[in-house]
Amino acid sequence: MGTTVNGKPNFITIAHIGIFTHGKPNLISLGMGKTHYSNQGIKENRTFSVNIPSENLVQETDYVGLYSGKKHDKSGLFEIFYGELKTAPMIRECPVSMECKLHNVYDTPSHDVFIGEIVETYVDESILIDDAVDISAVKPLLFDMSSRKYWSLGDEKAKSWNVGKEIKKKLQL
Amino acid sequence: MGTTVNGKPNFITIAHIGIFTHGKPNLISLGMGKTHYSNQGIKENRTFSVNIPSENLVQETDYVGLYSGKKHDKSGLFEIFYGELKTAPMIRECPVSMECKLHNVYDTPSHDVFIGEIVETYVDESILIDDAVDISAVKPLLFDMSSRKYWSLGDEKAKSWNVGKEIKKKLQL
Numbered sequence: 391m392g393t394t395v396n397g398k399p400n401f402i403t404i405a406h407i408g409i410f411t412h413g414k415p416n417l418i419s420l421g422m423g424k425t426h427y428s429n430q431g432i433k434e435n436r437t438f439s440v441n442i443p444s445e446n447l448v449q450e451t452d453y454v455g456l457y458s459g460k461k462h463d464k465s466g467l468f469e470i471f472y473g474e475l476k477t478a479p480m481i482r483e484c485p486v487s488m489e490c491k492l493h494n495v496y497d498t499p500s501h502d503v504f505i506g507e508i509v510e511t512y513v514d515e516s517i518l519i520d521d522a523v524d525i526s527a528v529k530p531l532l533f534d535m536s537s538r539k540y541w542s543l544g545d546e547k548a549k550s551w552n553v554g555k556e557i558k559k560k561l562q563l
Numbered sequence: 564m565g566t567t568v569n570g571k572p573n574f575i576t577i578a579h580i581g582i583f584t585h586g587k588p589n590l591i592s593l594g595m596g597k598t599h600y601s602n603q604g605i606k607e608n609r610t611f612s613v614n615i616p617s618e619n620l621v622q623e624t625d626y627v628g629l630y631s632g633k634k635h636d637k638s639g640l641f642e643i644f645y646g647e648l649k650t651a652p653m654i655r656e657c658p659v660s661m662e663c664k665l666h667n668v669y670d671t672p673s674h675d676v677f678i679g680e681i682v683e684t685y686v687d688e689s690i691l692i693d694d695a696v697d698i699s700a701v702k703p704l705l706f707d708m709s710s711r712k713y714w715s716l717g718d719e720k721a722k723s724w725n726v727g728k729e730i731k732k733k734l735q736l
Contacts, residue, residue, distance in 0.1 A: 408581015410594045411674040412708070419592065421583045448720055452727030467730075496669065496678075501584040505669075525707045531720065532705075534698045535585070538724060542717035547621055547704065550711045554625030557640075 391420060392439040392470075392479040395431030399465045399479035402428045403455030405533055406501070407440075416508040417493055421501045427459040429502050435477040436492040438506060441484035444529045448540055450483075451531055473510050485514040485528050564593060565612040565643075565652040568604030572638045572652035575601045576628030578706055579674070580613075589681040590666055594674045600632040602675050608650040609665040611679060614657035617702045621713055623656075624704055646683050658687040658701050 391404045406421030418440065422429055432438045443451040454464055469482035473489040480487035490506030497503075517527040525543060532541040564577045579594030591613065595602055605611045616624040627637055642655035646662040653660035663679030670676075690700040698716060705714040 406582040406584065408583070408592050408594075409579040410581070410592070410669070410676045411579065411671050413673045415671075417594075417671060419581050419583070421581075421590075445720055449726050449729050452721065452723060452725065453730035454727070456724060456727045457731065496583070498584050498588075498590060500586045503583045523709045525710055525714070532716065533723060535723075536696045537698055537719070539722055540720045540726075541698070542720050543705065544715035544717035546710070547618055547713045547715050548625065550625060550706060550708075550713055551629060552625065552711075553622050553713075554627070554629045557622050557626035558630065 391422075391428060392441060392481065393428050393431035393437065394435050394477040394479060395427055395459055398459075398463070399470050400428055400431060400459040401441075401454040401464050401467065401479075401481070402426060402459070403451055403533075405535055410505065415493065418488070418490070418506055418508060419496075420504045420506070421498075422504060423501055429504075432492060432502075432504055433495070437475040437478040438490050438492070438504065439478040439480045440488040440490060440506070441481040442486040442528060443481075443484050443531050445531055445542055446529075447483060448531055451540070471512075473512065475509065480512060485517045486523060487512045564595075564601060565614060565654065566601050566604035566610065567608050567650040567652060568600055568632055571632075571636070572643050573601055573604060573632040574614075574627040574637050574640065574652075574654070575599060575632070576624055576706075578708060583678060588666065591661070591663065591679050591681060592669075593677045593679070594671075595677060596674055602677075605665060605675075605677055606668070610648045610651040611663050611665070611677065612651040612653045613661040613663060613679070614654040615659040615701060616654075616657055616704050618704055618715055619702075620656060621704055624713070644685075646685065648682065653685060658690045659696060660685045 408419040410417035470479045489510045493507045494505040581592040583590035643652045662683045666680045667678040
């Protein structure tokens with residue numbers, strides 16, 4: 391996640407993410423512990439970015455989650471670009487970046503849950519097939535808090551909205 | 564996702580999920596299109612379950628997402644068990660099931676976003692290592708809407724809160 395804090399681009403790894411909707415608006419969520427430095431940047435500018443790291447960025451991804459922007463300047467770690475919102479820094483090295491404006495904050499005792507509306511998505515053309523994101527080309531880093539490890543995406547197993555028809559056939563026999 | 568609708572257990576595949584917090588309370592989210600049959604069951608009983616399917620359940624997982632409980636009785640598809648909430652049916656065949664009470668509903672034009680508090684988690688002992696869930700043993704089905712496919716989990720890539728220290732070493736040279 392990228393935001394501007396005290397006038398400088400800052401990045402942090404976020405474990406607790408979610409999809410609220412697809413359509414209009416497209417809403418996503420980030421559950422961020424209240425002590426993080428980035429939270430004040432989102433509240434000030436009401437913008438942030440969500441950047442999907444590939445496997446080759448595993449060290450950088452972990453680094454920005456390990457060290458706080460309070461003490462560590464992380465603005466030089468990536469090649470940064472901006473979109474129409476101007477204050478949501480995005481990471482050129484990530485194959486997919488989403489530029490978001492703050493839609494709402496859902497308050498909990500421990501976490502600010504930032505609900506963002508995606509205003510634009512930027513992708514590296516090399517990961518597109520027929521104008522859609524090819525997840526196998528993205529090679530996303532997957533995080534599991536139980537093992538405290540990053541994992542890769544595996545093989546495709548089946549077509550969605552399709553393979554379940556086999557059950558219907560069996561039930562009708 | 565499991566809930567009781569019109570007195571009967573019903574199950575549906577949910578694409579839009581999220582983690583809000585960990586701690587007290589543990590909150591998760593489900594973004595569910597407003598036309599789904601299950602939504603009324605969650606609103607009536609204020610309970611639901613979240614069940615993680617393994618790869619071997621790919622047909623069943625897709626089936627409950629393809630056909631609505633309005634017309635299809637899905638209560639006989641799985642071995643069902645209940646916990647303390649009594650109205651959140653869980654799936655024995657899934658290695659991880661979370662029993663949730665409704666915490667709040669975040670309303671959007673297209674989706675009800677149900678925010679649930681996890682009151683109990685039930686796991687198959689075969690997927691535990693040192694009392695923690697072993698994600699590689701779960702073999703979760705991963706869903707990607709862009710490809711309209713289910714994917715498997717791949718290999719572990721690196722330790723979290725660890726591999727990023729390499730970047731710090733490089734920056735200090």
